[in-house]
Amino acid sequence: MAFVFPALVAPRAPARCASAARTGARLAMQIERDGGSATADASKKSVMDPADSPDGPYCEIGAVRRVSHLRDFLEDLPVFANPASGREEVARHFVANDDLVFKQCVVNALKPRDMTMYMRAGAREQVYFQPQEVRAAIVSCGGLCPGINTVIREIVGCLQKEYGVDTVFGIPNGYRGFYNGSWKELNEETTRGIHKLGGSILGSSRGGHDTQKIVDALEVRGINMVFIIGGDGTIRGADKIQLEARRRRLKMSVVSIPKTIDNDIPVIDHSFGFNSAVEEAQRAIDAANVEACSYPNGLAIVKLMGRNSGFIAMEATLSSRDVDVCLIPEESFTLFGEVGLYNFVKERLNGKGYCVIVVAEGAGQDILACLNDTPGFDKSGNRTLSDIGLHMANEFKNAFKQDGIEVSLKYIDPTYMVRAIRANAYDNLYCTMLSHMAVHGAFAGFTAFTVGPVNGYNVYIPIEDVVNVKNMVDTNDRLWLRLVSTTGQPRFTPLDDQCEIL
Numbered sequence: 048m049a050f051v052f053p054a055l056v057a058p059r060a061p062a063r064c065a066s067a068a069r070t071g072a073r074l075a076m077q078i079e080r081d082g083g084s085a086t087a088d089a090s091k092k093s094v095m096d097p098a099d100s101p102d103g104p105y106c107e108i109g110a111v112r113r114v115s116h117l118r119d120f121l122e123d124l125p126v127f128a129n130p131a132s133g134r135e136e137v138a139r140h141f142v143a144n145d146d147l148v149f150k151q152c153v154v155n156a157l158k159p160r161d162m163t164m165y166m167r168a169g170a171r172e173q174v175y176f177q178p179q180e181v182r183a184a185i186v187s188c189g190g191l192c193p194g195i196n197t198v199i200r201e202i203v204g205c206l207q208k209e210y211g212v213d214t215v216f217g218i219p220n221g222y223r224g225f226y227n228g229s230w231k232e233l234n235e236e237t238t239r240g241i242h243k244l245g246g247s248i249l250g251s252s253r254g255g256h257d258t259q260k261i262v263d264a265l266e267v268r269g270i271n272m273v274f275i276i277g278g279d280g281t282i283r284g285a286d287k288i289q290l291e292a293r294r295r296r297l298k299m300s301v302v303s304i305p306k307t308i309d310n311d312i313p314v315i316d317h318s319f320g321f322n323s324a325v326e327e328a329q330r331a332i333d334a335a336n337v338e339a340c341s342y343p344n345g346l347a348i349v350k351l352m353g354r355n356s357g358f359i360a361m362e363a364t365l366s367s368r369d370v371d372v373c374l375i376p377e378e379s380f381t382l383f384g385e386v387g388l389y390n391f392v393k394e395r396l397n398g399k400g401y402c403v404i405v406v407a408e409g410a411g412q413d414i415l416a417c418l419n420d421t422p423g424f425d426k427s428g429n430r431t432l433s434d435i436g437l438h439m440a441n442e443f444k445n446a447f448k449q450d451g452i453e454v455s456l457k458y459i460d461p462t463y464m465v466r467a468i469r470a471n472a473y474d475n476l477y478c479t480m481l482s483h484m485a486v487h488g489a490f491a492g493f494t495a496f497t498v499g500p501v502n503g504y505n506v507y508i509p510i511e512d513v514v515n516v517k518n519m520v521d522t523n524d525r526l527w528l529r530l531v532s533t534t535g536q537p538r539f540t541p542l543d544d545q546c547e548i549l
């Protein structure tokens with residue numbers, strides 16, 4: 048089978064391409080030989096000369112991000128036909144292991160292209176589990192996020208309805224529940240209607256990850272598919288579980304379903320629940336706007352979640368358009384001084400008559416760090432944040448009083464209200480696709496992977512690609528620049544500091 052990419056016109060390749068076509072062909076063969084668990088590592092970049100391309104137009108080959116397969120450490124693993132093979136309407140949508148999705152889809156024909164490719168997610172023709180042997184477990188960890196229940200429901204639904212699996216357990220209260228809690232059987236009945244609920248029917252927690260105890264519990268109960276819903280911390284925990292399962296040579300697919308309200312997981316387009324959160328955050332901004340414009344010198348501050356990444360604040364601001372200033376962790380600011388926020392607020396009150404500020408909870412932590420002696424940490428080891436919104440409100444209240452200016456100041460903190468809602472229609476659909484893809488990946492024998500959309504296509508991503516990098520707002524990107532042009536906010540840092548940051 049030829050390994051052919053959709054034609055992508057690019058400049059004629061330089062001389063180094065002479066052996067590249069051979070490398071490409073080698074890569075194609077390797078993928079084929081491995082039954083599709085694509086084996087090229089990230090360093091294997093190569094370029095195919097147009098003259099050598101069987102397809103005519105120029106194409107480039109390389110950098111397929113490999114997803115681990117159980118066969119990598121278990122020899123002679125039996126392979127079976129997908130139980131849905133007999134259903135023509137399903138079988139025609141089987142995804143081949145050499146179907147790939149480019150990470151970078153917008154290219155400049157004259158510039159080098161990031162050739163990273165991910166394996167397209169979806170049901171495979173060949174599977175490595177028989178439905179009757181599967182014993183699956185689902186756990187949710189870390190902070191809540193709209194859509195967790197939809198994910199739980201859809202994993203159960205896909206396992207049981209699409210593949211005919213009997214046994215699916217729900218693990219209570221996060222990682223600790225594997226070894227310290229009563230597991231609950233999940234099925235159509237116990238998951239009916241849960242996609243309309245916020246939170247997680249399984250419960251969640253921070254801390255409590257004990258790799259040995261978790262894998263012991265999984266081994267004792269004969270679990271061979273583990274679906275782990277959680278954010279960056281959870282994914283690091285999932286990585287440890289899969290490594291230990293591999294060390295013990297267990298036939299166990301460990302699958303991460305990325306969850307975060309903060310949208311801080313890299314590679315994927317955005318995380319589930321984020322859309323619902325932005326929608327809900329706007330309600331708080333609406334309220335702030337009404338309060339601010341209804342009183343003389345109305346000033347409203349809305350604090351939104353976003354520990355290290357200000358995506359919710361940025362997108363809620365951009366979609367609301369009623370915001371004067373948006374502050375995110377990615378851009379430092381000063382409250383006072385010539386270029387400080389306070390002066391800008393005064394200008395808006397003088398000009399427009401009122402002012403609305405949106406602040407992500409992780410913004411301005413450097414300002415607060417000077418006031419706190421020792422930083423705190425939660426049970427997962429995340430630094431606990433001081434309340435920047437409240438601090439700003441108090442500081443401004445005092446400053447206005449000192450300046451003899453009467454203001455009507457309202458501080459709105461809807462953080463948990465934004466996080467605890469049910470998923471909206473968009474996220475319910477997103478979670479459905481995501482969960483089904485996770486199940487298909489596990490049945491196909493893949494492990495140590497996470498799943499999510501890249502350029503709109505669901506793909507399987509090696510866990511190692513997402514564990515140590517955070518997705519953050521790029522303040523040089525056009526989305527942030529658009530926000531700045533909407534709000535008209537300047538940089539609230541002295542020019543010297545700006546140079547340092549740049």
Ligand SMILES: Nc1ncnc2c1ncn2[C@@H]1O[C@H](COP(=O)(O)OP(=O)(O)O)[C@@H](O)[C@H]1O
Pocket residue numbers: 188189190221222223252253254255256277278279280281282283284285287306307426427428429
């Ligand atoms: N480095 C790590 N190794 C193992 N487990 C971890 C690690 N970091 C976090 N965890 C576990 O993952 C779970 C969730 O992590 P947390 O940071 O609270 O939320 P999130 O996964 O949403 O980022 C917790 O049970 C925590 O103990």
Ligand SMILES: O=P(O)(O)OC[C@H]1O[C@](O)(COP(=O)(O)O)[C@@H](O)[C@@H]1O
Pocket residue numbers: 188189190191253278279280306307308309352353354408425466
């Ligand atoms: O639930 P807690 O412990 O109060 O934590 C709040 C934190 O959880 C989050 O909502 C999400 O954090 P995680 O995705 O890491 O779980 C952050 O935005 C916020 O800082």
Ligand SMILES: [Mg+2]
Pocket residue numbers: 189278279280
């Ligand atoms: Mg986290």
